[in-house]
Amino acid sequence: METEQAVWSRVQTIIADIFDRDPEDIAPGTRIMADLGGESVDLLEIAVRLNADFGIPVDEDTVFLKSLRYLLAESRAAGRQPEVALRETYPYLTPERRETLAREAAQPQVMPLLCAGDIAAYVAAAVRRQG
Amino acid sequence: MRVVLTGAGICSAAGHNFAEVAAFLGGNSSPFEPSDAFGLPGYAVCPAAPPDADGLGADEVAARLRAWRRRACVQRGGRFALAAALRAVSHAGFSPSCPLPPETPVLAALGPMLDAAGEPGLFPLQQADAHSVGEPADDAAPGLAALWLLRWLPNTACAALNQLLGLHGEALTVNAACASATQALGLAFRRIATGEAERLLVMAGDSRLSAHGLLGYAKARALCRRDAAAASRGPRPFALDGDGFAPGEGGAAFVLESLAAARARGALILAEVLGYGASCDGGSLTAPDPSGRYAEAAVRAALKQATLTPDAIDWIAAHGTGTPLNDPVEAALLARLFGNGPAVLALKSWLGHTSAACGALELACVLACREAGYMPPIRDAVSFLRSDVRFVRTAAPFPGPVGLVESFGFGGQNAALVLRLGDPKE
Numbered sequence: 243m244e245t246e247q248a249v250w251s252r253v254q255t256i257i258a259d260i261f262d263r264d265p266e267d268i269a270p271g272t273r274i275m276a277d278l279g280g281e282s283v284d285l286l287e288i289a290v291r292l293n294a295d296f297g298i299p300v301d302e303d304t305v306f307l308k309s310l311r312y313l314l315a316e317s318r319a320a321g322r323q324p325e326v327a328l329r330e331t332y333p334y335l336t337p338e339r340r341e342t343l344a345r346e347a348a349q350p351q352v353m354p355l356l357c358a359g360d361i362a363a364y365v366a367a368a369v370r371r372q373g
Numbered sequence: 374m375r376v377v378l379t380g381a382g383i384c385s386a387a388g389h390n391f392a393e394v395a396a397f398l399g400g401n402s403s404p405f406e407p408s409d410a411f412g413l414p415g416y417a418v419c420p421a422a423p424p425d426a427d428g429l430g431a432d433e434v435a436a437r438l439r440a441w442r443r444r445a446c447v448q449r450g451g452r453f454a455l456a457a458a459l460r461a462v463s464h465a466g467f468s469p470s471c472p473l474p475p476e477t478p479v480l481a482a483l484g485p486m487l488d489a490a491g492e493p494g495l496f497p498l499q500q501a502d503a504h505s506v507g508e509p510a511d512d513a514a515p516g517l518a519a520l521w522l523l524r525w526l527p528n529t530a531c532a533a534l535n536q537l538l539g540l541h542g543e544a545l546t547v548n549a550a551c552a553s554a555t556q557a558l559g560l561a562f563r564r565i566a567t568g569e570a571e572r573l574l575v576m577a578g579d580s581r582l583s584a585h586g587l588l589g590y591a592k593a594r595a596l597c598r599r600d601a602a603a604a605s606r607g608p609r610p611f612a613l614d615g616d617g618f619a620p621g622e623g624g625a626a627f628v629l630e631s632l633a634a635a636r637a638r639g640a641l642i643l644a645e646v647l648g649y650g651a652s653c654d655g656g657s658l659t660a661p662d663p664s665g666r667y668a669e670a671a672v673r674a675a676l677k678q679a680t681l682t683p684d685a686i687d688w689i690a691a692h693g694t695g696t697p698l699n700d701p702v703e704a705a706l707l708a709r710l711f712g713n714g715p716a717v718l719a720l721k722s723w724l725g726h727t728s729a730a731c732g733a734l735e736l737a738c739v740l741a742c743r744e745a746g747y748m749p750p751i752r753d754a755v756s757f758l759r760s761d762v763r764f765v766r767t768a769a770p771f772p773g774p775v776g777l778v779e780s781f782g783f784g785g786q787n788a789a790l791v792l793r794l795g796d797p798k799e
Contacts, residue, residue, distance in 0.1 A: 262442045279442075283520060290519035 246366045249296075253362040256291045260284055270359025274306075288361065298368040304331060305364040307356050311347050334367035335360060375632035375797070376565045379640040380465025382434075383737045384456040384578070385623030386421045387724055389430035394738055395745035398723055399768070403752075405607035405619055405725070407599065412490060412584025413591060417599040417607050419621035419725025420582055427452065428622075434459040443533060446523040448486045451530030453624030454578025454730070457737075458534050462574065465628035466640055473628075477572055478542035480561050481531035482553035484579035484729035487586035492521050534576060542570075548729060550782030551692070552651070553577065554625070555732030555790055559649035561629045562790070571634045577733035578624030587620060593659060595696055596620065608695030608726070610719035611704055611764050612754035618694040621725020625733035632797065642796040643740055647681065647775075650674025654785025660698045661781055665706040671787040672710060672779065679791040686715045686791075687773030688748070690735045692781045693719030694726055699781060701758055708761045716772050717764050722752035732780040732788065739778075743771045743794050 244252075250270070258265040261278045274280040274288075289300045303309050309331065317327040328340040335343070339360070346355050381391070386404045388394040397404070408416040410424055422428025427449075429435035434456055438444055444452060458479075467473045489496050494516025523529045528546040535544050547557045554577035561573040581587065590596050597608045597617035608619040635642055650671040654662040661668065676683065689711065692703055707717060720735040721727075727734050742748055750767050751757075757764050774794040781787050 286519040290517075294515040 244369055246362075249366040249369060250362045252295065253292075253358065253365055256288065256295065257358050257361070260287045260291070268358050270357060270362065272358045274356045274358065275354045292361070292365055296365055296369060298365065298372065305361055307332070307343070307354070307360060310343060310355070314344060314347055334363045374566050374568055376562050376629055376646045377632050377635050377797070378627050378643040378646065379630055379635050380461040380463070380628035381643055381737050381740055382457040382460025382462070382464055382626040383624070383734070384421065384428070384430060384453040384460070385625070385724060385727070385734055386419050386621060387623075387738060389432065389435075389456075390460070391741040391744055394741040398738060398742055398749040399745065399747060403605040403607065404723065405605050407601040407604035408587055409601060411582045411587060413587040415598055415600065416587060416591065416596045417604040417619040418582055418587070419607065419619055421453065421622050424582070429453075429456045432460075434463070441537065446520060447530045447533050448488065448524040448580075449582075450484050450578045450580035450622060450624070450730070451533070452578070453580065453622065454481060454483060454530050454576045454626065455534055455537070455624070457578065457624035457626040458574060458576035459537065461576070461626035461628050462538065466638070473538055473540065473574065474572070475540055476542045477540055477574055478564070478570055479531055479534055479540060479544045479574045479576065480557040481528070481534070481544070481546045482557040482575070482577035482729050482733065483527055483530055483546055483548065484553070484581065485527065485548070486525040487581055487589060488583035489585040491583055492517070492524070495521065530576075530578065534574075549786040549788070550784050551726070551728055551731055552780040552782040552786035552788040553729035553732075554734070555778055555780035555788035556651055556786070558627065558629070558646070558733060558736070558790055559651060559788060562646045562649050565629055565631050572628065572630035574626065574628055575733065576624065576626035577730040579728040579730040580622035581620045581728055582622050590618075590620065597695060606753050607722060609754045610691070610693030610695045610722050610751055611700050611717075611758050612695075613756040613758060615695045615697055615700050618696050618721065618726040621721070621727045623724065623727050623734050624730055625737040627733065644792045644794045645797050646790065646792050648675040648677065648679030648791040649789070650676075650678065651788045653787065656785055659783055661702050662785060663702060665702040667785065668703070668779075668781055668787040669706050669710065672706070672777065672789040675777065675789040675791045681775065681791060683710045684714055685775055686711060686777050688739070688771075688776035689715045689717045690739050690776065690778045691717050691719050692731075692779045693721055693751070695721060703779070703781065704758045704762055708759055711762070713761060713763050715763065715776070716748060716769065717762055718748060719751040719764070720749075722754065723749060732778055732790070736778050736790070736792075739776065740794065743774070746771050748772070
């Protein structure tokens with residue numbers, strides 16, 4: 243089974259390919275939208291490449307954190323802790339990362355927060371599940 | 374309104390600006406190569422670059438396109454069009470500090486995408502790849518890029534140009550087979566002549582240099598067969614032994630504007646467009662009407678709009694493909710209408726057949742030749758189909774300024790444009 247480092251290096255290459263960058267320019271903390279100028283078509287390309295290269299199912303809502311703000315709003319409305327909703331949906335992210343996301347998403351007018359490392363964490367978990 | 378050309382851009386095997394093109398057309402090295410590198414051996418082709426190179430040139434425009442992240446979304450022919458368009462805009466005197474007005478419409482003449490083998494994962498679509506009910510769509514053809522379709526949609530290059538230049542006027546892609554570029558120029562001319570637009574950008578680009586592109590014309594028996602040793606002998610337009618066309622590739626673009634608008638901004642004027650005519654044979658889907666009567670109607674309509682008689686024409690950039698179907702019909706038309714008057718150029722003997730782009734690219738070559746003061750001969754032809762047409766047999770001084778561009782395409786698409794080269798005050 244691939245180590246997380248091996249998964250990261252392949253995800254890094256895919257993202258670098260799609261954004262026409264050198265792999266070294268892509269760090270786990272690189273923000274896909276704000277730093278790389280990503281658009282929805284780029285997310286689509288990433289999803290297709292992850293699916294083809296790793297042979298894993300790719301849920302675009304999850305891997306690209308598309309429902310993050312909705313989840314937070316919903317859990318606030320229901321009087322739940324945001325951490326619970328985020329843990330259910332993004333169990334593959336570290337608790338620290340989920341906490342950062344919850345804090346950043348609370349600020350309006352911030353570009354989507356998705357980082358390259360979030361995508362790699364999703365892939366690593368999917369690869370682990372497949373054994 | 375009087376209509377003038379104020380900027381021209383080129384991206385071709387002949388070069389990437391007037392000076393390079395004039396030097397190429399004044400030289401005698403063969404641009405034709407064996408088709409082997411493009412996936413289907415046995416023919417002569419005229420590539421702008423090897424299959425793995427982009428052929429965009431070495432200037433700032435080429436660098437800008439190479440740095441543009443979406444370049445792979447545009448097929449090869451569309452990228453030639455983009456390079457030519459950016460050059461035309463700059464040649465017309467527009468720049469980032471003085472940009473083309475955002476309402477400027479764009480007319481694009483682009484060919485179909487035929488490079489099936491260049492789309493990894495597309496063919497053959499295996500049973501196992503095919504999307505079956507209940508599976509996520511991503512499972513179909515897993516090797517295929519998410520937006521492979523953009524390379525196949527005809528309007529992608531036109532949309533891309535609007536993005537690159539920040540334009541928001543009407544964007545229209547024209548496909549009329551090998552008459553596409555001439556028809557796009559004609560439509561642009563009409564829009565300005567009628568006052569519908571003050572200025573338009575016309576770009577054209579095409580490449581059929583891929584295994585499947587070549588296969589299309591090989592199966593239709595339209596290509597000149599050459600083994601690798603003989604491939605430097607290209608097609609032979611208007612020659613007795615013309616045996617087919619040689620596919621080429623490239624792009625050309627023009628800024629057209631009203632004479633008043635051009636004068637108001639002190640633009641350099643390359644030529645005035647005087648008349649346009651178009652028609653369709655309404656007969657065979659491939660071969661031209663043997664009588665040439667509808668092609669003639671297009672030429673006559675262009676002359677009529679220009680209020681000129683055939684004896685006013687100094688030069689003709691003929692369609693001249695080298696095929697036994699086109700050339701005799703076109704040569705007979707030229708003899709009927711013009712006799713031995715105008716000098717007849719056949720630039721496909723130098724560039725190959727650049728398909729949807731040919732009318733624009735050949736017009737750009739004519740402008741380059743006039744600037745250099747000479748006309749290139751028809752390459753590789755020894756005995757011509759007729760003696761009552763003045764085919765350019767040896768390099769000669771460029772004649773008078775008034776001329777005609779003819780483009781006749783598959784489907785009986787006929788288009789003709791009459792122009793006077795140079796500034797009208799000359």
